[in-house]
Amino acid sequence: MTAHFSIQPPPIAKLGDTLAQVSTPALLIELDAFEHNIARMAEMAKLHGVALRPHAKAHKSSVIAQKQITAGAIGICCQKLSEAYPFAAAGISDIYISNEFIGPAKIAMAIELARHVKLSLCVDHIAQIEALGLAASAAGVMITVLVEVDIGQARCGVARMEGLATLVDCIAQHSALRFGGLQAFHGGIQHLATWDLRRTSAAASAEKVAAYAQFLSARGVACPVITGSGTGTAEFDVASGVFTEIQPGSYIFMDAHYGANEWNGSAMPRHSLFIATTIMSTAKDDLAVCDVGLKGVAIDSGLPILKPGQNDELKFVRANDEHGVLKIIDNAGAFSRDRLGEQVLLIPGHCDPTANLYDQYVCIRNDKVEDMWDIDARGLSQ
Numbered sequence: 315m316t317a318h319f320s321i322q323p324p325p326i327a328k329l330g331d332t333l334a335q336v337s338t339p340a341l342l343i344e345l346d347a348f349e350h351n352i353a354r355m356a357e358m359a360k361l362h363g364v365a366l367r368p369h370a371k372a373h374k375s376s377v378i379a380q381k382q383i384t385a386g387a388i389g390i391c392c393q394k395l396s397e398a399y400p401f402a403a404a405g406i407s408d409i410y411i412s413n414e415f416i417g418p419a420k421i422a423m424a425i426e427l428a429r430h431v432k433l434s435l436c437v438d439h440i441a442q443i444e445a446l447g448l449a450a451s452a453a454g455v456m457i458t459v460l461v462e463v464d465i466g467q468a469r470c471g472v473a474r475m476e477g478l479a480t481l482v483d484c485i486a487q488h489s490a491l492r493f494g495g496l497q498a499f500h501g502g503i504q505h506l507a508t509w510d511l512r513r514t515s516a517a518a519s520a521e522k523v524a525a526y527a528q529f530l531s532a533r534g535v536a537c538p539v540i541t542g543s544g545t546g547t548a549e550f551d552v553a554s555g556v557f558t559e560i561q562p563g564s565y566i567f568m569d570a571h572y573g574a575n576e577w578n579g580s581a582m583p584r585h586s587l588f589i590a591t592t593i594m595s596t597a598k599d600d601l602a603v604c605d606v607g608l609k610g611v612a613i614d615s616g617l618p619i620l621k622p623g624q625n626d627e628l629k630f631v632r633a634n635d636e637h638g639v640l641k642i643i644d645n646a647g648a649f650s651r652d653r654l655g656e657q658v659l660l661i662p663g664h665c666d667p668t669a670n671l672y673d674q675y676v677c678i679r680n681d682k683v684e685d686m687w688d689i690d691a692r693g694l695s696q
Protein backbone atom coordinates (compact mmCIF):
# COMPACT_ATOMS: atom_id res chain seq x y z
CA MET A 315 0.00 0.00 0.00
CA THR A 316 1.30 3.46 -0.91
CA ALA A 317 1.89 5.81 2.00
CA HIS A 318 0.50 9.31 1.52
CA PHE A 319 1.98 12.21 3.39
CA SER A 320 2.26 15.92 2.96
CA ILE A 321 5.71 17.03 1.88
CA GLN A 322 6.76 20.27 0.24
CA PRO A 323 10.08 21.78 -0.81
CA PRO A 324 11.21 24.64 1.44
CA PRO A 325 10.79 28.25 0.26
CA ILE A 326 13.61 29.46 -2.00
CA ALA A 327 14.31 32.34 0.37
CA LYS A 328 13.10 34.10 3.49
CA LEU A 329 12.95 37.82 4.15
CA GLY A 330 16.26 38.97 5.60
CA ASP A 331 18.28 36.15 4.00
CA THR A 332 21.53 37.12 2.36
CA LEU A 333 21.77 36.76 -1.41
CA ALA A 334 24.13 33.85 -0.87
CA GLN A 335 21.41 32.00 1.06
CA VAL A 336 18.86 32.13 -1.77
CA SER A 337 18.19 28.66 -3.17
CA THR A 338 19.05 28.55 -6.87
CA PRO A 339 18.00 28.89 -9.57
CA ALA A 340 15.99 31.92 -8.48
CA LEU A 341 14.69 34.97 -10.30
CA LEU A 342 15.98 38.12 -8.62
CA ILE A 343 14.95 41.74 -8.85
CA GLU A 344 17.54 44.27 -7.74
CA LEU A 345 15.21 46.85 -6.24
CA ASP A 346 17.33 50.00 -6.65
CA ALA A 347 17.62 49.54 -10.43
CA PHE A 348 13.99 48.38 -10.74
CA GLU A 349 12.65 51.43 -8.88
CA HIS A 350 14.84 53.71 -10.99
CA ASN A 351 13.39 52.17 -14.19
CA ILE A 352 9.77 52.50 -13.01
CA ALA A 353 10.22 56.14 -12.00
CA ARG A 354 12.17 57.15 -15.12
CA MET A 355 9.58 55.86 -17.61
CA ALA A 356 6.73 57.45 -15.64
CA GLU A 357 8.57 60.79 -15.61
CA MET A 358 9.30 60.63 -19.32
CA ALA A 359 5.65 59.96 -20.20
CA LYS A 360 4.45 62.68 -17.84
CA LEU A 361 6.89 65.23 -19.24
CA HIS A 362 5.38 64.77 -22.70
CA GLY A 363 1.76 64.55 -21.54
CA VAL A 364 1.46 60.97 -22.80
CA ALA A 365 -0.32 58.27 -20.82
CA LEU A 366 1.73 55.31 -19.61
CA ARG A 367 0.05 51.90 -19.75
CA PRO A 368 2.88 49.42 -19.11
CA HIS A 369 2.70 45.95 -20.57
CA ALA A 370 2.18 43.44 -17.77
CA LYS A 371 3.15 40.51 -19.99
CA ALA A 372 6.76 41.38 -19.16
CA HIS A 373 6.40 40.68 -15.44
CA LYS A 374 3.02 38.92 -14.92
CA SER A 375 2.89 40.15 -11.35
CA SER A 376 0.06 42.16 -9.81
CA VAL A 377 2.46 43.54 -7.18
CA ILE A 378 4.57 45.10 -9.93
CA ALA A 379 1.48 46.41 -11.75
CA GLN A 380 0.39 48.17 -8.53
CA LYS A 381 3.82 49.79 -8.25
CA GLN A 382 3.64 51.00 -11.85
CA ILE A 383 0.22 52.55 -11.19
CA THR A 384 1.41 54.15 -7.98
CA ALA A 385 4.23 55.73 -10.03
CA GLY A 386 1.74 57.23 -12.49
CA ALA A 387 0.59 54.57 -14.97
CA ILE A 388 -3.11 54.86 -15.91
CA GLY A 389 -3.61 51.09 -16.06
CA ILE A 390 -1.95 48.09 -17.68
CA CYS A 391 -1.89 46.11 -20.89
CA CYS A 392 -2.24 42.36 -20.92
CA GLN A 393 -1.69 40.24 -23.97
CA LYS A 394 -4.16 37.49 -23.10
CA LEU A 395 -7.57 37.49 -21.45
CA SER A 396 -6.71 34.86 -18.84
CA GLU A 397 -3.54 36.80 -18.02
CA ALA A 398 -5.74 39.72 -16.95
CA TYR A 399 -7.54 37.76 -14.21
CA PRO A 400 -4.98 38.00 -11.38
CA PHE A 401 -4.56 41.71 -12.08
CA ALA A 402 -8.33 42.29 -11.99
CA ALA A 403 -8.58 40.24 -8.80
CA ALA A 404 -5.81 42.33 -7.23
CA GLY A 405 -7.74 45.54 -7.89
CA ILE A 406 -6.14 46.82 -11.11
CA SER A 407 -9.21 48.55 -12.49
CA ASP A 408 -8.18 49.62 -16.01
CA ILE A 409 -6.99 46.81 -18.28
CA TYR A 410 -6.40 46.80 -22.02
CA ILE A 411 -5.92 43.51 -23.88
CA SER A 412 -3.55 44.60 -26.66
CA ASN A 413 -3.98 41.49 -28.73
CA GLU A 414 -6.66 39.82 -30.85
CA PHE A 415 -8.77 36.87 -29.69
CA ILE A 416 -11.59 34.79 -31.15
CA GLY A 417 -14.13 32.17 -30.05
CA PRO A 418 -16.87 31.82 -27.46
CA ALA A 419 -14.57 30.85 -24.56
CA LYS A 420 -12.54 34.02 -25.04
CA ILE A 421 -15.65 36.18 -25.43
CA ALA A 422 -16.96 34.75 -22.16
CA MET A 423 -13.73 35.78 -20.41
CA ALA A 424 -13.97 39.27 -21.91
CA ILE A 425 -17.51 39.68 -20.63
CA GLU A 426 -16.58 38.44 -17.17
CA LEU A 427 -13.62 40.83 -16.99
CA ALA A 428 -15.76 43.71 -18.25
CA ARG A 429 -18.09 43.20 -15.28
CA HIS A 430 -15.18 43.88 -12.91
CA VAL A 431 -12.83 46.35 -14.61
CA LYS A 432 -12.75 49.10 -17.18
CA LEU A 433 -11.87 46.83 -20.10
CA SER A 434 -10.66 47.70 -23.55
CA LEU A 435 -9.94 45.22 -26.29
CA CYS A 436 -8.18 45.00 -29.61
CA VAL A 437 -9.59 43.69 -32.92
CA ASP A 438 -8.66 43.43 -36.57
CA HIS A 439 -11.62 41.48 -38.02
CA ILE A 440 -15.34 42.06 -38.31
CA ALA A 441 -16.13 38.60 -36.85
CA GLN A 442 -14.42 39.55 -33.57
CA ILE A 443 -16.52 42.70 -33.35
CA GLU A 444 -19.85 41.03 -34.20
CA ALA A 445 -19.44 38.28 -31.59
CA LEU A 446 -18.23 40.69 -28.92
CA GLY A 447 -20.96 43.25 -29.65
CA LEU A 448 -23.74 40.68 -29.30
CA ALA A 449 -22.29 39.19 -26.12
CA ALA A 450 -21.66 42.58 -24.50
CA SER A 451 -25.16 43.74 -25.31
CA ALA A 452 -26.70 40.54 -23.89
CA ALA A 453 -24.61 40.92 -20.73
CA GLY A 454 -25.33 44.63 -20.36
CA VAL A 455 -21.68 45.66 -20.29
CA MET A 456 -19.96 48.42 -22.23
CA ILE A 457 -16.60 47.61 -23.83
CA THR A 458 -14.11 49.92 -25.51
CA VAL A 459 -12.65 48.49 -28.70
CA LEU A 460 -9.46 49.58 -30.43
CA VAL A 461 -8.60 48.57 -33.97
CA GLU A 462 -5.08 47.35 -34.60
CA VAL A 463 -3.33 48.89 -37.59
CA ASP A 464 -0.16 47.43 -39.07
CA ILE A 465 2.67 49.93 -39.01
CA GLY A 466 5.34 47.57 -40.28
CA GLN A 467 5.31 44.58 -37.94
CA ALA A 468 3.63 42.38 -40.60
CA ARG A 469 1.73 40.46 -37.94
CA CYS A 470 -1.78 41.36 -36.77
CA GLY A 471 -3.60 44.55 -37.70
CA VAL A 472 -5.30 45.91 -40.80
CA ALA A 473 -2.99 47.31 -43.42
CA ARG A 474 -5.47 49.24 -45.58
CA MET A 475 -7.59 52.31 -44.92
CA GLU A 476 -10.76 50.66 -46.27
CA GLY A 477 -10.28 47.75 -43.90
CA LEU A 478 -9.99 50.16 -40.98
CA ALA A 479 -13.14 52.01 -42.06
CA THR A 480 -15.13 48.75 -42.26
CA LEU A 481 -14.15 47.81 -38.71
CA VAL A 482 -14.83 51.25 -37.25
CA ASP A 483 -18.26 51.30 -38.93
CA CYS A 484 -19.01 47.84 -37.56
CA ILE A 485 -18.10 48.91 -34.00
CA ALA A 486 -20.46 51.89 -34.36
CA GLN A 487 -23.33 49.53 -35.12
CA HIS A 488 -23.05 47.85 -31.71
CA SER A 489 -24.57 49.82 -28.86
CA ALA A 490 -22.48 47.94 -26.26
CA LEU A 491 -19.20 48.77 -27.98
CA ARG A 492 -17.37 52.06 -28.12
CA PHE A 493 -14.56 52.83 -30.60
CA GLY A 494 -11.51 53.63 -28.46
CA GLY A 495 -8.86 54.39 -31.08
CA LEU A 496 -5.88 52.67 -32.65
CA GLN A 497 -3.47 49.97 -31.52
CA ALA A 498 -0.15 50.42 -33.34
CA PHE A 499 2.85 48.43 -32.14
CA HIS A 500 5.99 47.76 -34.14
CA GLY A 501 8.02 45.15 -32.27
CA GLY A 502 10.53 44.81 -35.10
CA ILE A 503 12.10 48.20 -34.47
CA GLN A 504 12.50 47.94 -30.69
CA HIS A 505 15.87 46.21 -30.90
CA LEU A 506 17.45 48.01 -33.82
CA ALA A 507 20.98 48.28 -32.57
CA THR A 508 21.74 51.97 -33.13
CA TRP A 509 19.91 54.79 -31.40
CA ASP A 510 19.65 56.74 -34.65
CA LEU A 511 18.14 53.86 -36.60
CA ARG A 512 15.51 53.40 -33.88
CA ARG A 513 14.81 57.12 -33.91
CA THR A 514 14.22 57.28 -37.69
CA SER A 515 12.27 54.01 -37.72
CA ALA A 516 10.04 55.19 -34.87
CA ALA A 517 9.38 58.42 -36.76
CA ALA A 518 8.42 56.48 -39.89
CA SER A 519 6.07 54.27 -37.83
CA ALA A 520 4.49 57.28 -36.14
CA GLU A 521 3.84 58.78 -39.59
CA LYS A 522 2.01 55.62 -40.61
CA VAL A 523 -0.21 55.72 -37.50
CA ALA A 524 -0.89 59.40 -38.08
CA ALA A 525 -2.07 58.62 -41.63
CA TYR A 526 -4.62 56.12 -40.28
CA ALA A 527 -5.86 58.65 -37.72
CA GLN A 528 -6.10 61.40 -40.35
CA PHE A 529 -8.08 59.09 -42.62
CA LEU A 530 -10.61 58.50 -39.82
CA SER A 531 -10.69 62.16 -38.90
CA ALA A 532 -11.59 63.03 -42.52
CA ARG A 533 -14.55 60.66 -42.12
CA GLY A 534 -15.59 62.43 -38.94
CA VAL A 535 -14.25 59.75 -36.57
CA ALA A 536 -12.01 60.80 -33.70
CA CYS A 537 -9.35 58.51 -32.21
CA PRO A 538 -9.39 59.18 -28.46
CA VAL A 539 -6.41 56.87 -27.95
CA ILE A 540 -3.44 56.01 -30.15
CA THR A 541 -1.47 53.41 -28.25
CA GLY A 542 1.69 51.42 -28.95
CA SER A 543 5.42 51.67 -28.36
CA GLY A 544 7.90 49.55 -26.45
CA THR A 545 11.02 49.96 -24.39
CA GLY A 546 13.27 50.55 -27.42
CA THR A 547 11.28 53.40 -28.98
CA ALA A 548 9.40 54.91 -26.01
CA GLU A 549 11.71 57.94 -25.84
CA PHE A 550 10.83 58.81 -29.45
CA ASP A 551 7.16 57.85 -29.35
CA VAL A 552 6.39 60.08 -26.34
CA ALA A 553 7.72 63.04 -28.30
CA SER A 554 6.08 62.09 -31.62
CA GLY A 555 2.92 64.12 -31.12
CA VAL A 556 1.06 61.08 -32.49
CA PHE A 557 0.88 58.54 -29.67
CA THR A 558 -1.41 59.45 -26.78
CA GLU A 559 -0.33 56.38 -24.81
CA ILE A 560 2.72 54.11 -24.61
CA GLN A 561 2.83 50.47 -23.55
CA PRO A 562 6.45 49.49 -22.81
CA GLY A 563 7.01 46.32 -20.82
CA SER A 564 10.65 45.29 -20.56
CA TYR A 565 11.87 48.68 -19.33
CA ILE A 566 11.42 47.62 -15.72
CA PHE A 567 13.94 44.79 -16.15
CA MET A 568 16.24 45.61 -19.10
CA ASP A 569 17.17 42.14 -20.33
CA ALA A 570 20.41 41.33 -22.17
CA HIS A 571 18.77 41.72 -25.59
CA TYR A 572 17.74 45.28 -24.75
CA GLY A 573 21.09 45.85 -23.07
CA ALA A 574 22.74 45.25 -26.45
CA ASN A 575 20.91 48.28 -27.92
CA GLU A 576 22.79 51.55 -28.20
CA TRP A 577 21.18 53.96 -25.70
CA ASN A 578 21.39 57.67 -25.33
CA GLY A 579 21.94 58.98 -21.84
CA SER A 580 19.22 58.84 -19.25
CA ALA A 581 16.72 56.96 -21.44
CA MET A 582 18.65 53.76 -20.80
CA PRO A 583 17.02 51.46 -18.26
CA ARG A 584 19.25 49.65 -15.76
CA HIS A 585 19.58 45.88 -15.51
CA SER A 586 17.35 44.84 -12.60
CA LEU A 587 16.46 41.22 -13.43
CA PHE A 588 18.93 38.46 -12.67
CA ILE A 589 18.95 34.71 -12.32
CA ALA A 590 20.88 33.50 -9.32
CA THR A 591 22.51 30.20 -10.18
CA THR A 592 25.11 27.99 -8.52
CA ILE A 593 28.13 26.28 -10.03
CA MET A 594 27.23 22.65 -9.38
CA SER A 595 29.97 20.84 -11.26
CA THR A 596 33.65 21.55 -11.88
CA ALA A 597 34.58 18.10 -13.11
CA LYS A 598 36.19 19.50 -16.28
CA ASP A 599 39.23 21.79 -16.46
CA ASP A 600 37.92 24.20 -19.07
CA LEU A 601 34.35 24.73 -17.97
CA ALA A 602 31.91 24.95 -15.10
CA VAL A 603 28.31 23.84 -15.03
CA CYS A 604 25.64 25.87 -13.28
CA ASP A 605 22.20 24.82 -12.14
CA VAL A 606 19.97 26.73 -14.58
CA GLY A 607 19.07 25.61 -18.06
CA LEU A 608 16.10 25.89 -20.40
CA LYS A 609 13.60 25.42 -17.57
CA GLY A 610 14.86 28.57 -15.89
CA VAL A 611 15.98 30.88 -18.68
CA ALA A 612 14.48 31.68 -22.07
CA ILE A 613 17.05 31.76 -24.87
CA ASP A 614 14.88 32.85 -27.82
CA SER A 615 16.62 36.25 -27.87
CA GLY A 616 20.09 34.97 -27.08
CA LEU A 617 21.85 33.18 -24.25
CA PRO A 618 22.03 34.87 -20.84
CA ILE A 619 25.09 36.93 -20.04
CA LEU A 620 26.92 37.06 -16.72
CA LYS A 621 26.42 40.13 -14.58
CA PRO A 622 29.28 42.47 -15.59
CA GLY A 623 32.00 42.91 -13.03
CA GLN A 624 31.57 39.43 -11.60
CA ASN A 625 33.11 36.32 -13.11
CA ASP A 626 34.12 38.22 -16.24
CA GLU A 627 36.33 35.34 -17.31
CA LEU A 628 33.26 33.13 -17.80
CA LYS A 629 30.76 33.00 -20.64
CA PHE A 630 27.43 31.18 -20.72
CA VAL A 631 27.74 29.03 -23.84
CA ARG A 632 25.04 26.36 -23.67
CA ALA A 633 21.73 25.63 -22.00
CA ASN A 634 20.31 22.15 -21.62
CA ASP A 635 17.15 21.38 -19.67
CA GLU A 636 18.65 21.82 -16.20
CA HIS A 637 22.29 22.59 -17.00
CA GLY A 638 24.01 25.81 -17.99
CA VAL A 639 27.52 25.45 -19.37
CA LEU A 640 30.00 28.22 -18.54
CA LYS A 641 33.28 28.39 -20.47
CA ILE A 642 36.50 30.14 -19.54
CA ILE A 643 37.02 32.82 -22.18
CA ASP A 644 40.43 34.31 -21.44
CA ASN A 645 42.51 31.12 -21.61
CA ALA A 646 43.29 31.74 -17.97
CA GLY A 647 43.94 28.08 -17.44
CA ALA A 648 42.04 25.44 -15.59
CA PHE A 649 38.81 26.26 -13.79
CA SER A 650 39.40 25.97 -10.10
CA ARG A 651 37.66 23.03 -8.49
CA ASP A 652 37.40 25.24 -5.40
CA ARG A 653 34.75 27.28 -7.10
CA LEU A 654 32.21 24.51 -6.80
CA GLY A 655 29.20 25.96 -5.00
CA GLU A 656 29.92 29.56 -6.04
CA GLN A 657 26.90 31.72 -6.89
CA VAL A 658 26.79 33.34 -10.33
CA LEU A 659 24.30 36.01 -11.45
CA LEU A 660 22.98 35.91 -15.01
CA ILE A 661 21.07 38.52 -17.00
CA PRO A 662 18.47 36.69 -19.10
CA GLY A 663 18.36 37.34 -22.86
CA HIS A 664 14.59 37.88 -22.84
CA CYS A 665 12.73 38.87 -19.70
CA ASP A 666 9.10 38.01 -20.63
CA PRO A 667 9.40 34.26 -21.25
CA THR A 668 11.94 33.96 -18.43
CA ALA A 669 9.58 35.49 -15.84
CA ASN A 670 6.92 33.04 -17.03
CA LEU A 671 9.12 30.17 -15.78
CA TYR A 672 9.13 31.21 -12.10
CA ASP A 673 6.59 31.43 -9.27
CA GLN A 674 8.18 34.34 -7.41
CA TYR A 675 10.56 37.24 -7.69
CA VAL A 676 13.13 37.38 -4.92
CA CYS A 677 13.66 41.10 -4.36
CA ILE A 678 17.14 42.15 -3.29
CA ARG A 679 18.56 45.33 -1.83
CA ASN A 680 22.10 45.61 -0.47
CA ASP A 681 22.54 41.85 -0.95
CA LYS A 682 19.61 41.06 1.37
CA VAL A 683 16.18 39.62 0.55
CA GLU A 684 13.81 42.53 1.13
CA ASP A 685 10.65 41.11 -0.40
CA MET A 686 9.16 38.20 -2.36
CA TRP A 687 6.54 38.90 -5.03
CA ASP A 688 4.28 36.29 -6.61
CA ILE A 689 4.30 35.99 -10.38
CA ASP A 690 0.58 35.42 -10.19
CA ALA A 691 -0.20 35.52 -13.92
CA ARG A 692 2.52 32.99 -14.66
CA GLY A 693 1.38 30.40 -17.21
CA LEU A 694 -1.91 32.18 -17.93
CA SER A 695 -1.66 32.35 -21.71
CA GLN A 696 -5.22 31.65 -22.89
Ligand SMILES: Cc1ncc(COP(=O)(O)O)c(C=O)c1O
Pocket residue numbers: 369372412499501504542543544545546561562563564565
Ligand atom coordinates in the same frame (compact mmCIF):
# COMPACT_ATOMS: atom_id res chain seq x y z
C1 LIG B 1 1.52 44.75 -28.24
C2 LIG B 1 2.76 45.00 -27.45
N1 LIG B 1 2.88 46.16 -26.77
C3 LIG B 1 3.96 46.43 -26.02
C4 LIG B 1 5.00 45.52 -25.92
C5 LIG B 1 6.15 45.86 -24.99
O1 LIG B 1 7.36 45.79 -25.57
P1 LIG B 1 8.72 45.80 -24.71
O2 LIG B 1 8.65 44.68 -23.72
O3 LIG B 1 9.72 45.57 -25.75
O4 LIG B 1 8.79 47.10 -24.05
C6 LIG B 1 4.92 44.31 -26.64
C7 LIG B 1 6.03 43.35 -26.57
O5 LIG B 1 6.22 42.46 -27.34
C8 LIG B 1 3.77 44.03 -27.41
O6 LIG B 1 3.63 42.89 -28.08
